Amino acid sequence: MTRTLDWDEVVQAATRAPSIHNTQPWRFTAVGDRLEVRFDPQRSLPVLDPTHRQQVISCGVAVEFAVLALRSRGHDVAVDAGAQDDPDHLATVRVLGDRPGDDDERVLAAAIGARHTTRAPFLARDVPTDLLEQLQADAGGLGVWVADVSRDDAELVSVLLLERAEQAEASDPAYRAELEAWLRTDPESADGIPVDAVPVDDPAARPSNWLVRDFLVGRRTAHAAAPVADDAPPPVVERPAVLLLGTMRDDRTAWVQAGRVLGRVLLRLTAAGLAASPMTQALDWPATRARLTAELSLVGHPQMMLRLGWPSTPATTTGRRPVAEVLTTAD
Numbered sequence: 001m002t003r004t005l006d007w008d009e010v011v012q013a014a015t016r017a018p019s020i021h022n023t024q025p026w027r028f029t030a031v032g033d034r035l036e037v038r039f040d041p042q043r044s045l046p047v048l049d050p051t052h053r054q055q056v057i058s059c060g061v062a063v064e065f066a067v068l069a070l071r072s073r074g075h076d077v078a079v080d081a082g083a084q085d086d087p088d089h090l091a092t093v094r095v096l097g098d099r100p101g102d103d104d105e106r107v108l109a110a111a112i113g114a115r116h117t118t119r120a121p122f123l124a125r126d127v128p129t130d131l132l133e134q135l136q137a138d139a140g141g142l143g144v145w146v147a148d149v150s151r152d153d154a155e156l157v158s159v160l161l162l163e164r165a166e167q168a169e170a171s172d173p174a175y176r177a178e179l180e181a182w183l184r185t186d187p188e189s190a191d192g193i194p195v196d197a198v199p200v201d202d203p204a205a206r207p208s209n210w211l212v213r214d215f216l217v218g219r220r221t222a223h224a225a226a227p228v229a230d231d232a233p234p235p236v237v238e239r240p241a242v243l244l245l246g247t248m249r250d251d252r253t254a255w256v257q258a259g260r261v262l263g264r265v266l267l268r269l270t271a272a273g274l275a276a277s278p279m280t281q282a283l284d285w286p287a288t289r290a291r292l293t294a295e296l297s298l299v300g301h302p303q304m305m306l307r308l309g310w311p312s313t314p315a316t317t318t319g320r321r322p323v324a325e326v327l328t329t330a331d
């Protein structure tokens, strides 16, 4: 007999998933031993993500967090992609029965509550090569590739396109208005990005090649950085690894799979004491995304650019909508 299913607990874990601008664009329906995961078009980002690609990736992370929460509680599960009749129905997580928990998945599930996006500079300490290899191995099973772009020519191309995209975004009033609509000054807010979670300093002024998204573009004077004393020590130069995740196809099923792998990657990093922040500016726009694909001779489609390293400060927790708002139970 299958153990009792506590869908509230599972959805609680699923909703700790990261999502673009913390839009949390998901809806869950529990039907007996199945959890259906849908995209919520009410929470879209028409300027930044008109195809909903990044939001579907976000839902894919939520799918994987639900899978890990179930497996760590001793349930055997399978994931079915979408439903033909409803494009917003992205995946169904089916409980097949009981299965003794796997240690690795328990470790990953235990990291769900501790994972946060870390945009602060990382320490000047290399990311271990064997960890990068493990992340690449994790991804293969779900048909997603993971490439390290923090070396040689790949770094030059990626850094250049990231800067181009960031500049284009910063000068686009529609982009800025949308970004501002998801910034939150109330740290208790249930969605959006709290100002405390984004860098106060100008990301372009950091001693790092990798430009994190500037959430305070146009508002910098209101959040001016403290002056630097003449005798202050030189800033630490971070040494992040930067990964590109990609898929062969570029449709909703591929985006869900990319999200599932992203979820595993983030949890594996958290469990190892590292942290990460997506930097998706170059993938936001078709032109820079296509150029990245061409110039790096990528096979398939880049879906996520992720900066990772050793955290120098604890990250800020972001809010989530209550489970009751996103979970419906059906007979």
Ligand SMILES: Cc1cc2nc3c(=O)[nH]c(=O)nc-3n(C[C@H](O)[C@H](O)[C@H](O)COP(=O)(O)O)c2cc1C
Residues within 6 Å of the ligand: 016, 017, 018, 019, 020, 021, 022, 054, 055, 057, 058, 061, 115, 116, 117, 118, 119, 192, 193, 212, 213, 277, 278, 279, 280, 281, 316, 317, 318
């Ligand atoms: C598909 C996707 C794209 C994202 N893009 C960026 C980005 O370009 N820059 C950034 O700083 N954070 C990015 N994020 C991180 C979200 O802002 C973050 O997950 C959200 O604010 C919730 O915070 P948390 O991850 O700390 O829980 C992205 C997340 C996802 C899932």
